[in-house]
Amino acid sequence: MKFYLLPILMVGLLITAESQAAQVSYGLTLDGKITDYRQDPEEYELPGFGLGGEAGLDDEGFSLNHSEITMQVDAEHLSAKMTVVIPEEDGDIDAELEELYLESVGLGNGITLRAGRYFAGVGYINQQHTHSWDFADAPLAYRAFWGRQYIDDGLRINWVAPTDMFVELGLDALNGGKYPAGGSTSWDGVDAHVAYANFGDDIDSSQSWQAGVSYYAADVDDRLSGGHQHGGGGATEIPGFTGDSDVLGLNLVYKWAPDGNYRNRNFTLQSELFIRDEDGDVILKGSSPLEATTYRGDQKGFYVQGVYQFKPQWRVGSRFDYLTSDNKGSDAEVLEEASLDDEGVDPKRWSVMLDYAPTEMSRWRLQFNRDKSYERNDNQILLQYVISFGAHGAHTF
């Protein structure tokens, strides 16, 4: 977290703590999975896209995945939220600070300010907790561009227009210390910016929609990702990208329920598209002599999904993912080793899921993926449970 955030957070926490009307609520969400893959998950890759962040597949077998503890403080003019995730990776459990931010409450004129660590304003599901997602794993586009989910430290200004139609504009000034920016180098600690605009309205009493556009621009400094692995030997040469990165995101969400009554039956259709344009250099760290290439990234990815609740507690869903890339560089071999050559493959995946919510606080999900992310086709079965205790907040559209 950068120096300029610390005083803001401390003053804010003091104001919040001093407020007599402060309400504190806690929540615990258990999110676990049992997975079975036909292929070795260690071999997983997305040709043309380096795997960074948490883009890889979840461990095979049972994993605690993404359980989290949340604390929310609501005071008169400020609210604070903290989320600590307890992910399990390769058998190790590490607590991680996923969110810690202060936000203005009722500032007026439609303006909300936020400071701290939070889900950046890119795309649609990026701003939801993963346990609220409709599928047990991330869309391929989120793996490819955001390392599953883009979280960063920074400041946000959000404005809702005084119009009949919902119009929201926002800006994030972010540290850029996390994937996919790689590291902060500038004097003010701001290396990544996100501008976003969301629009939405009702079509009639049964149908609503929201459309969003986001633009991410970063000065990337040494973004590390997984390279092309040869026979599971584990890559010792780690590709690092330095240069300019721009990602345009478009998203559309449509929801329907008979008479607008979501209780018994409802349907959600959503789709997101990301287009990334990068210009810089890629070096293979750990190579001797040092291998490097110029790099012009041209990558696109989208997913479309539909989820239908056909009776109370039961939902079915289907999703299609597609990625394509056409990256260029001065040294084709280095690009290939950095997993930035598409190897003639456009990664794609088909998924179906069935979920059941025995209570308002719990959900079980069975999902099947036909995964063609790389040259080896994979069949994946995921069984997920999500159980929430205590306050788990209201849900956004």
Place this chain on the structure above:
Amino acid sequence: MRTHSKYIQFIGFVLFVTLSQPAFAKLNVLACEPEWAALVTEIGGEHVKVFSATTAMQDPHQIQARPSLIAKARRADMIACSGAGLEAGWLPVLLRKSANPKIQTGKPGHFLATDHVKLLGKVIDDPANLHAAGNPHVHFDPQRMSSIAEALKNILSKIDAENADDYQANLQNFSDSWNAAMQGWETSATKLKKRSVIVHHDSWVYLIQWLGIKQVAALEPKHGIPPSTSHLAKLLEIVEQQPVDMIIRSGYEDERPSEWLSRKSGIPVVTIPFSVENYSTPGELKRWMDGVISKLLPGVSK
């Protein structure tokens, strides 16, 4: 540095648009449920412009915090909601995203009907229960509605002191006709006293208490969880042991459990509109309660 000049342009645009808003003559009220929209129409009269976030056909527990509602909350001078946790799944999102200081918790423009009456069905031991604070469906008790109407008058007079006299006059008109109607409802509903009903869910406690009806069981004891087969079997036992006059269900609840029990037992299902259909003209609340009583009466006429 190029991005910094973009900031300044953006902030300038924000200031321009927000400061150049015209002042609205009417009070903008966002009601969470149509019954409160109708009550705002009664008391506010020509001085308010009211919109209901939900209809009588929608389960108010399960509403999406949809974009159109955020836009409405952004411009509201006041919200009028049930409270007691009924809107816990969506109202906080509207308040937070709207950034509207007038309607935040604790402000005069944050009107919750259940703050002004005594609630039935408080749950002390079950903090996970949505209705631990008490049952929020108070609009089914005309006496509580009278108290809420008065509280609403007080708040409207506070927010818009200029028109306080009109709000007082509107309250008087409403109370006169409401109290007269209440006597009529109570007279015609005397034969409902001590009659037994099975409800879909505990949404009717105020109606049942007011009219002296006896609730023997609920099809769906936990909200949103359809009845299990063993629970349905137990209900069949109950209806064999004692006479039950009708099964009560709202328009937004799943019809299958009540229809199933009705088929098995021969007990009629009565679907009661959970709220008013129209809220933009005065008199709708009275028409709605007329309808509720007239739906209940045939169930006991035989």
